Amino acid sequence: MTAPALSLTGVTHDYGKVRAVADLTLSVASGEVVCLLGPSGCGKSTVLRLAAGLEEVQVGQVAIDGVVVGSPGAHVPPESRNVGLVFQDFALFPHLTICNNVGFGIRSTDQDARRSRIMAALGDVGLAHAEQSFPHMLSGGEQQRVALARALAPKPKLLLLDEPFSGLDTRLREQVRDVTLEALRKSGTATLMVTHDAEEAMFMADRIAMMREGRIVQEGTPIDLYRHPTSLFVAAFFGEVNRLSGQADGGQVATRLGVVPTRLPSGARAEVAVRPEALKVDLSGGSGVPARVVSAHPLGRSTRLVLALDDGQRLRARIWGLHQPALDTPVTIALDPAQAFVFPAD
Ligand code: ADP
Numbered sequence: 088m089t090a091p092a093l094s095l096t097g098v099t100h101d102y103g104k105v106r107a108v109a110d111l112t113l114s115v116a117s118g119e120v121v122c123l124l125g126p127s128g129c130g131k132s133t134v135l136r137l138a139a140g141l142e143e144v145q146v147g148q149v150a151i152d153g154v155v156v157g158s159p160g161a162h163v164p165p166e167s168r169n170v171g172l173v174f175q176d177f178a179l180f181p182h183l184t185i186c187n188n189v190g191f192g193i194r195s196t197d198q199d200a201r202r203s204r205i206m207a208a209l210g211d212v213g214l215a216h217a218e219q220s221f222p223h224m225l226s227g228g229e230q231q232r233v234a235l236a237r238a239l240a241p242k243p244k245l246l247l248l249d250e251p252f253s254g255l256d257t258r259l260r261e262q263v264r265d266v267t268l269e270a271l272r273k274s275g276t277a278t279l280m281v282t283h284d285a286e287e288a289m290f291m292a293d294r295i296a297m298m299r300e301g302r303i304v305q306e307g308t309p310i311d312l313y314r315h316p317t318s319l320f321v322a323a324f325f326g327e328v329n330r331l332s333g334q335a336d337g338g339q340v341a342t343r344l345g346v347v348p349t350r351l352p353s354g355a356r357a358e359v360a361v362r363p364e365a366l367k368v369d370l371s372g373g374s375g376v377p378a379r380v381v382s383a384h385p386l387g388r389s390t391r392l393v394l395a396l397d398d399g400q401r402l403r404a405r406i407w408g409l410h411q412p413a414l415d416t417p418v419t420i421a422l423d424p425a426q427a428f429v430f431p432a433d
C-alpha cells in the first residue's frame with residue numbers, strides 16, 4: 088500500500104486562546120482531489136498552512152508521502168516539502184515575465200529541460216502564447232492560471248489551494264475552474280483545496296471533508312454529502328432547505344407535506360429538511376397539499392417559487408422551466424421523500 092500524499096493525524100492548533108483546529112485527522116491519497124469545505128473561520132486555512140509548513144504543528148502529526156514533516160518540535164520548512172501552493176491573491180512576481188514566474192520554483196539548471204517544463208506547464212493552462220508578457224498585461228483569470236502553472240511546474244508531490252477562485256467574478260471563475268481541474272487531472276497531482284463554496288467543492292472534489300468549528304463533521308464523495316447529509320448543518324450548507332417539524336412514530340415522521348421515513352425512535356422530535364427541488368409543485372392544482380403562490384421568479388432553466396401553506400408557513404420551491412403564475416394562484420405540493428432529510432430536533 089502506498090502512503091497517502093498527505094496525512095494529518097490528531098492535529099490541534101491554537102492561536103492564543105482561539106482553537107482553530109481540533110483533533111483533526113484527514114488524508115489525501117495519491118492523485119486524489121480533496122476539498123476542505125466550511126464556513127469562514129472554521130479553520131480551513133489553518134489546516135492548509137499546517138500542511139504547507141507555514142504553521143508549526145503544536146499537537147499531532149503531518150506527513151507528506153509517508154514522511155513526517157511536522158510534529159511538535161520537528162518542522163520541515165515549506166521550501167523543503169515539495170509542495171505547490173496557490174492562494175486567492177496569487178502573488179505573481181510583477182517584475183518577472185510569465186515565463187520566469189513559472190520557472191521560479193524549477194531547480195533544474197539544464198536550460199532546455201527548464202524551458203520545456205515551463206512551456207508544458209503554460210500549455211496545460213492554455214497560456215503558452217503569454218510567456219513573454221508581464222503579469223499586469225494579463226487578466227485576473229489568466230494571472231490565476233499562471234499561478235497554477237507556477238505551482239505545478241516543479242512537479243510537486245502535493246498541491247495546496249486556498250480559495251483559489253474567490254477573487255474572480257462568476258463567469259471567469261467557472262472557466263478557471265475547468266482549466267484547473269483539467270490540469271490537475273493531467274498531472275495527477277494530489278490536491279487539497281480549501282473553499283467555502285459547496286458547489287465549487289462538488290465540482291472539483293473526488294472527496295469533500297466538511298468542517299465546522301475546527302472539526303471535520305462529515306467526509307465523503309460530493310454525491311454522498313449532498314444526498315445523505317448527517318446533520319442539518321451539512322444539509323443547509325449544500326443549498327437552501329425548507330424546515331418542517333414532526334414526531335417520529337413507527338419509522339416515519341408525519342409532516343405538513345406527508346410522511347418521511349426515519350430511523351429515529353418513536354416519540355423523538357424530528358426536524359425535516361427539504362430541498363426546494365424536492366417539492367413537486369402542480370401549478371394547475373391536482374392532488375396534493377394546497378398552497379398559494381407568494382412570489383415567482385423565472386430564472387432561466389428553472390423558476391423559483393415562494394409558496395405559503397394554509398397555516399402561513401412559507402416554502403421555497405424550484406421547478407423546471409419558465410413559469411410566471413399570478414400571485415395567490417392556488418397550487419398543490421407533493422414531497423419527494425427521498426430528498427427529505429430527517430434529523431433529531433435539538
Ligand atoms: P478559515 O480559513 O476557515 O476561514 P482560519 O483557519 O483562517 O479559518 O481561521 C480559524 C480561526 O483561527 C478563526 O477564528 C480565525 O480568526 C483564527 N485565526 C486564524 N489565523 C489567526 C492568527 N494568525 N492569529 C490569531 N487567530 C487566527
Ligand code: MG
Pocket residue numbers: 131132133
Ligand atoms: Mg481561509
